[in-house]
Amino acid sequence: MSSLTTKNVRIAGVAACVPKTIEENIDLPFYDSKEEIVKIIESTGIKRHRIVEDGTTASDLSVKAVERMVSDLGWEIGSVDLLLYVCTSRDYYQPMTSPIIQDRLGMRQDSFVMDLPLGCAGWVYGMSVATSLMCQGTLKRGLLVCAETNTQSHSLKDRTSRPLFGDAATVTALEFDEGYDTPMNYVFGVDGSGAGAIMAEYGGFRNPVTPESLVEREIEPGVIRKGNDIVVNGMDVFSFAIRRPPRSLKELIEKFGIDTEKTDYLFLHQANRYIDDRIRKSLKFPEEKTPFCLDDFGNVSGASIPLTMVTRAADGLRGDDKHCLACGFGVGLSWASMEFTAGHLVVSELVEY
């Protein structure tokens, strides 16, 4: 089992920016009857989500979230040594997006900046990379940006994905703090045999974009896609999501001897309510310790966990230290679980753009 422990880095704050446009699932046009969409809303727990306007990208939302975060922390942008951009909704095919963000934010040119194109497991992986780099002590302030504009990478004419996914950008601010010896512990997992379960088939070099691949095709009634739109095999993803995440969390708990009685929060990737409830119940975690924001924001990939912190756990995280577990899982297939402590955080009010 691949695991990791990092020390001497603490979470200083968390902020998020979402598009101001709200799309209500109950108003979506695809369904034969109100009953059908009501059933989907009930089983997924997702009532609405945010959707970017044409021309706005994930990096635009990210810049807004970071500006708010550093302002609320009272950090000068020049004091930031590291920025990781966890996102697959990139601005351009080349270059990666993080240098564009570095320039827009006015970050130093000698800072450590890179993209990590992970999806739903992105926050946990991003935390593992950021804290590993920062625990050496030379990179003192870091920003882990997790963002996704799912409404741009999935077809808006796909009734199987449109009610589920939303757009958001988040930033988790990290600080080197020598002597802060509360560890962050991680376990990881990957199964590339499930790569096709969530995939945009065209647009990479395996299947380059051709004029034909960009033609919209009706797969079944209510499902129209182009070759570069993300396809989610719902049953395969479901089968994965009800099995791997609970096992991963149990591995973490066993490996690091965690007493879950003293755990204050379980932060799960916001996939859908049914899946997340199964994960929670398999760990016998009470509902009140497992915050959800998917009712208002849907599945926002790697931004899910920090968006949940900002919108559902802000007061708790502003208070005394909280013992937390987190689990991210999705496209790859890839997953990771994490134990960390967070308290006295600067949690910004949700930014809308």
Added chain:
Amino acid sequence: METGTRVDNVINFTINIMKTLDEFVELFAELFDTVDPEEIHADTVFHDIDEWSSLIGLSVIAMVDDEFDVALKGDDVMNSVTVEDLYNRVVEKL
């Protein structure tokens, strides 16, 4: 000798946890709200049931995970014709 005992134990264990086709059909029928469980049999073509939907498909996967600790894939559900086909796919994966 020792190996033989171990194999016997494994066989006994498998028999103990193994659900019969009848039990599987019963568990399968419970997933529907509006269908009389008596109407669902091993040879029922389940895709033709009025209430059948991809959501029920998900609850089949969840039931199989709970009762058999087996991961069914979407193709297993979509390509099975009768309830018995589905049961056989589960048994293959045990």
